[in-house]
Amino acid sequence: MQKGTVIKSTGSWYNVQLDEPSPAGASLLRSRVAGRFRLDDKKLTNPIAVGDRVAVAIESTGDEETGAIREIEDRRNYVVRQSPRKRHALHLLASNIDQAVVIVTVIVPDLKLGFIDRFLLMTEPFNIPTTIVFNKADIYGEDELETFEVIQQIYSDIGYDVLLVSAETGQGLEEFRELLRDKRSLISGQSGVGKSTLVNAVEPELELRTGELSDYSGKGQHTTTFAELFPLSFGGEIIDTPGIKTLSFNYLKPQDVAHNFREIFALSQECRFGGSCLHRHEPGCAVIESVEEEDDRVTDLRYNSYLTILEEVEGQNYWERRKV
Structure with missing residues (x-):
């Protein structure tokens, strides 16, 4: 087993930059996934990401030396998106x-x-x-x-x-x-x-x-x-990364949207219902008051964007979110 970093994803194969040369002297190893890897019990189209630290078993087939990815080290962080091809x-x-x-x-x-x-x-x-x-x-x-x-x-x-x-x-x-x-x-x-x-x-x-x-x-x-x-x-x-056409969020809940618009989350502390407020029609909502008063703490542009995404996330029913 040798360790390295995934530097390219090409569908079912990954290029791994090895920390040390392979027995045949290769520093870059074309590798496949060996085993099943998951991310917080979510369904993934690709179990391994560029940037992952992995352990690979080196395999030789004729003149070609390839690798089998057996382990993924704990990720410091990651960026994930809803698959553009598979809705769930x-x-x-x-x-x-x-x-x-x-x-x-x-x-x-x-x-x-x-x-x-x-x-x-x-x-x-x-x-x-x-x-x-x-x-x-x-x-x-x-x-x-x-x-x-x-x-x-x-x-x-x-x-x-x-x-x-x-x-x-x-x-x-x-x-x-x-x-x-x-x-x-x-x-x-x-x-x-x-x-x-x-x-x-x-x-x-x-x-x-x-x-x-x-x-x-x-x-x-x-x-x-x-x-x-x-x-x-x-x-x-x-x-x-490839050019992105659209971004959707089958992995988020409505409250996640509210908590990750920075200025909206900051103002939510002043809402009557605090962190549970979704800032649309709740009484005593500081975010709505800010937008109506045009005090620039929450701008119309960002607020309208927030409402659009919130409605989209809510539009995915319970069973659709469970399929993720």
Whole structure:
């Protein structure tokens, strides 16, 4: 048995970077899953995530040396999402990360505010620091810059770092590089936002594959098929993930949503019903009062996003949630 780190997921096979070379001198071992692994009794489409520390048994078949993953070390944290293909299953995106970085842009493709909130709801329950990076600043006009400034204020006020960068002109790239330095970062975003181009701009040797927007839909084309971990020459690692189209939450309960919108949870202490308040129509709700009074402690944009996700989570009946 040898130990290593999973650096790439390719469906049923995983690339494991070994701590020490194999008997045949390999440092990277193509490995399969041997045994059944679960995550808190939840149904997973992939039992192992990029970033996992594993123990593998080395197997030789002819001239090929492969591995069988027998054990997974306890995870420091992980990022999970509802499977886009199997409604009742979960998909592990990454594990043992120091931070998450979500790449967005105001235009080309047009910004979907709800996506930012959904991404944050994916990382917040696991206390994973998350930075919002707006790319393509070079094509922002006056209206787009105004939109960025409004959004930056909203998220900065509740404790999230927000960067404005351009992979084309170099604006903000040094700040982006420093954000990544000496940390393991999950890099994600919707297709077409320039995620791979931005990473290539600070680490050209990676040569991540990039794609163009569809002329027909104006949406991005997927250029990353599987999650993969890459070392950075200036220190740290990134886990590059496929472009995300949608994020849903079959693994959350309504109260989880309320507790993981930062500003809403902070204000809930002032609600008549405290932590059990869902902040929709309850009497004596401090969150509703804040929205109605427009005191900016809870903004309309974030509150409406909260209500949309809450309704969606509640729409999954008891038996559907049990199937997770």
